[in-house]
Amino acid sequence: MASSLIDKYMRETHLPHIWCAGCGNGVIMRDVVQAVDNLGLAQKDVVIVSGIGCSSRAAGYLNFDTIHTTHGRAIAFATGIKMAKPDLKVIVLTGDGDATAIGGNHLIHAARRNIDLTVVVFNNSIYGMTGGQFSPTTPTGEFATTAPYGSIDPDFDIPTLAQAAGATYTARGTTYHVQQTIKLIENAIAHEGFAVVDCATICPTYYGRKNKKGSAVDMLKWQKENSIPAQKAKQLPPEELAGKIVYGELFRCQRPEYTRQYETIIQKARGGGV
Ligand SMILES: Cc1ncc(C[n+]2csc(CCOP(=O)(O)OP(=O)(O)O)c2C)c(N)n1
Ligand code: SF4
Numbered sequence: 001m002a003s004s005l006i007d008k009y010m011r012e013t014h015l016p017h018i019w020c021a022g023c024g025n026g027v028i029m030r031d032v033v034q035a036v037d038n039l040g041l042a043q044k045d046v047v048i049v050s051g052i053g054c055s056s057r058a059a060g061y062l063n064f065d066t067i068h069t070t071h072g073r074a075i076a077f078a079t080g081i082k083m084a085k086p087d088l089k090v091i092v093l094t095g096d097g098d099a100t101a102i103g104g105n106h107l108i109h110a111a112r113r114n115i116d117l118t119v120v121v122f123n124n125s126i127y128g129m130t131g132g133q134f135s136p137t138t139p140t141g142e143f144a145t146t147a148p149y150g151s152i153d154p155d156f157d158i159p160t161l162a163q164a165a166g167a168t169y170t171a172r173g174t175t176y177h178v179q180q181t182i183k184l185i186e187n188a189i190a191h192e193g194f195a196v197v198d199c200a201t202i203c204p205t206y207y208g209r210k211n212k213k214g215s216a217v218d219m220l221k222w223q224k225e226n227s228i229p230a231q232k233a234k235q236l237p238p239e240e241l242a243g244k245i246v247y248g249e250l251f252r253c254q255r256p257e258y259t260r261q262y263e264t265i266i267q268k269a270r271g272g273g274v
């Protein structure tokens with residue numbers, strides 16, 4: 001991260017960070033900060049909310065109003081903040097386990113309401129913090145501490161899940177595609193409605209080691225060589241997309257946003273109209 005960004009956006013009192021050498025979390029955290037900076041948002045107007053996990057530690061390192069909540073509940077806390085202060089930009093930083101296992105219900109119901117939150121999922125396909133258990137995004141057949149013979153569970157595609165539940169903006173970035181991921185997060189923050197950016201990141205310590213993916217550099221090279229831009233993917237048959245990361249903007253639409261709808265209810269109640 002450029003030193004100007006570090007000075008402005010990092011709580012240096014909370015460093016050094018806990019992440020392993022080669023972890024992708026710092027790259028995604030930097031992408032979020034760069035997106036906020038590119039949009040010219042004032043720090044006082046941005047709230048960062050996280051759950052629990054390696055990735056969720058990011059909230060502690062960032063110099064905004066931040067809240068590091070309980071495992072799986074980041075979106076629930078973020079919903080409360082947004083309902084109380086609809087003018088704030090509320091950004092949720094969450095892991096794949098946090099967002100889609102214990103927190104899966106919060107994800108789908110926030111999507112259903114189309115509340116104006118930006119959810120950035122640090123998706124390393126595993127529970128990093130607790131020792132490498134498989135998560136809802138561990139690809140079928142891959143290994144984890146709790147899947148020593150390979151996982152038999154089908155894995156979630158997070159943007160598809162979010163879209164099906166009602167999200168109005170979905171995208172996927174990767175640790176390798178820094179510039180594209182910054183832009184996707186910018187678009188998600190600017191979008192009025194529930195926005196999810198699934199960021200494929202690398203955990204060399206657990207996912208990498210359990211699945212013999214090599215070093216952090218090898219894992220980044222794998223991302224580079226196995227990613228397909230969303231526009232190109234539209235022209236390819238499903239068999240050519242198997243095992244690939246499709247990155248870019250995936251879905252966008254407009255429909256009424258929840259806190260705006262709630263404001264009309266407040267006005268009706270004040271005017272005695274209900
Ligand atoms: C209620 C509750 N259940 C379980 C845990 C233990 N726990 C902490 S982090 C975590 C999983 C983290 O995985 P993920 O969200 O993917 O984040 P990562 O560490 O991979 O970034 C679990 C199960 C907890 N802290 N609280
Ligand atoms: S365990 Fe994995 S996700 Fe957690 S800090 Fe280490 S490399 Fe990153």
Ligand SMILES: [Mg+2]
Pocket residue numbers: 053095096097122123124125126127128135
């Ligand atoms: Mg994870």
